[in-house]
Amino acid sequence: MTQLSPLQRLWLTETVRLREEHAGPLDDQEANRRARSSGGDLTQRLEHRALWLAERDGLLSALHHWLQGARLAVLVLAVLAVISGAGLAFAALGNGQTPVNVFWALGSLLGLNSILLLSWVLGLLLAGEHGASLGRVWLWLSDKLARDAKAAQLAPALLLLLQRRKLNRWALGALVNGLWLLAMLSALVMMLLLMATRRYGFIWETTLLGADAFVAATRALGALPNWLGFSVPTVEMILVSTDSSLYNNELVRQSWAIWLVGAVLIYGVIPRLLLYLFCRWRWKSGRNALQLDLNLPGYSQLRETLMPSSERLGVNDIAPEQLHTVQAGNTDLHTDGALIVAIELDDQHPWPPTLPATVKDAGILDSRESRQTLLEQMTRFPPARLAIACDPRRSPDRGSLALIGELARSAAQTRVWLLQAPPGQALDADRLSDWHTALKQLGLPFATSAPLNWLETGHD
Template identity: 35%
Template sequence: MSNASSSPSSRLAGPLFQHWRAEAVRLREAHWGPLEDRAACQSARREPADLERRILARSAWLAEHSPLQNRLRQWADGARWSLAALWLGAGLAGIGAAAAALAHDQSSVNLALAVMGLLGLHALTFLIWLAGCLPGLHPTTALSGLWLWLTRKLAHGPDSGLAAQAFLSLLGRARAWKPAIGIISHGAWTSAYLCAIPTLVLLLSTRRYTFHWETTLLSPDAFITASRLLGSLPRALGFPTPEGFDIARSVGMQPVSAAIQADWSLWLIGCVVAWGLLPRLTALIVCGLWLRQRIRHLRVSPDLPGWMELRERLLPTHETLGIDRPGPPAGVARAASHASPALMVHAAVLGYELGPDLPWPPADLPPGVLDLGRCDSREDRARVRLQLNAAHLLLICDARLTPDRGTATWFDELRHTCPDLRILCLDGSAQRRKVWQETLSRQNLSQVPSLAAWTEHIGSSLHD
């Protein structure tokens, strides 16, 4: 029943989460030893004969039957909230930067300081990011470090460090860390400028500012060249740029007309849009497409430690060799029904550690019920795991034996594999039957009094 419910959820999960979950399981087993995965491997072997898909299916089963699945989702939620908080803080910083750029000397604005305040740090960090995109360099930003720190604060708890380590390891192996850092950084700067530009428009619309260039060493020609260079891209977007004479008149504290002041205000807004917002927004889109392409090409690397050992268990050799001999005649022995069913059957019976005096198969076994034979050893259990694919399973046990921890583990594995597992106890004293009843009650397993009662049960369920 558990497998039936886990499969849809694993299909609904995106490729990033599926591979992240598999990496978390791999690292957990590498740190703390292999997990009990017999039922997980059996569930995975129902997938097509592809090692990558079976590794992902095994990891999905193990994560969904442990707290790891919820830990990963909690860490993902914490990462989203920390990213939202980071971008919100960047937006507030953009508002503050815009207000500070226009707050110099009351209503008199030094254009050089305003441009450097609004675009200087952005230009420096943008160039650093471009340099980090070069092959062989490992990019990192203060914003990405702050994001990881906030995520750890929001998603603290057991396995949170494992979730972060698996996420970073997966991105690094997929070469997706650079676009991920770019999304964090460019998203923050885009948010800052999306808040700074309306703030500039609001302040320039509600207060009277005078704009000028101030210098001690430079000549007016330097500001004319700089103004034209910075205004070239805003001019292409429709923002006005003052002419050379107007630029020269704006050097120093000489009074200029209101029309020139309006041009300077639009020139400043245009510079922020053209040289600040547009590069960051373009880089954000590029990083998003880049990251999406990397995620689309995520692949499991079977050669990694922890996954190399799974090849034989998830992709057994006998599944890839094909048919190596003709099948037995159709009329010989009932044991021929022990062959692995190609499709799910309605019902099956299995004898578990029956004494030699108890005959098998049951004489009154209804037609159409698959006989899985006896299960008396570890090899028999492995055979049953490969063959079991039934909606209803009756496990016939010898009540003269005392159920131990291995029996309880085997029952739990069968319960996770078969949607409807029921137990029939044969022989045994009243005291032994009571022990069996207590064991089955602790595991929430149903017991039937006879084979006929179970046959009636599966018949009614089939009609339902």
């Protein structure tokens, strides 16, 4: 079975639970048997059962498609963030032909980011959640890019799983702050490139406020950057920046440029970086402690089935409407030896045939108990080669084909032996053709001659 991370195993288990909750119990007889044989506690058996059902029903491939879509969605949003950040810087500084109003430029670069940052923090502190629109866009885009109808069940299951420990806020928080961090870094880099290749002059203008207000605002905004080594314009530089004949002084221009870069770095980049790292830390620590809620009805109802107080044989489930495609030799367990078994033979077929010493006879499966006993044994000790003898005079009904499929999944290699008709009788051509069609759909090789040499040596 495909190697999955602990989170992905829990995720698929929750997806199967939701699917059964809305559509009813799945055909899980073989999955339950394999889960019981795998051992472990209830959580481990629930995961084993869910992963087997997910692989059988296509949910595992849907998960891989969804993850590919999620990564592509992150890449698309990251590219948009980089382009948006560069656009902010270019819009704030312009082409250098006209002087730059420093406070308009600072507001353009930090205004939207600061408002959304403040709303995110307040939502987290006051409501315990946050309406991360970027996070919802990412989930929507991930579903669209997955292009798998079964992947639509995965996002709700993931959100429900994460909400139990309120991890969704940290996962989406890391995404949102990470994208804004990219945007701010892109804006900062574009600012430096523009300032390095163009000549900018900086001014400030006002109608209502006095010069003292701008001096105080400039010094206040520059205090923290100045503490970290960024220079701040002096009072004289601030005052002369209102005069278009003086703002073009080289020292004044450089001082304003450094002040603007420091403000963007301190108030734009660093807060997003710290929040991103904080969300990542909370996400990783919470993810490692994530567990299934075994008190949910979907799990508690399986407790006796997966961890029975006494082992029971037999099944009471309704047969599935459609057989699932199987392939021989897909067991991950260690296989050894050769085994031959017959399904519902009558007295006209003597059994067993003369067998090599290395081939074991599993008898004739003619009852529910005998079938379950053999399946349980093969789950624990799967054979390397398995031959299944069938009487082609009988119709290939759904139950027989399902049994053949279950037997084949517990062996490394499987062949079906379609027995010859007893002396004086003939096989019905149409019925034999039905057997051939059904076995081809199951992906199992078949022949009318006894595969004894193959059982003994592994080749014909």
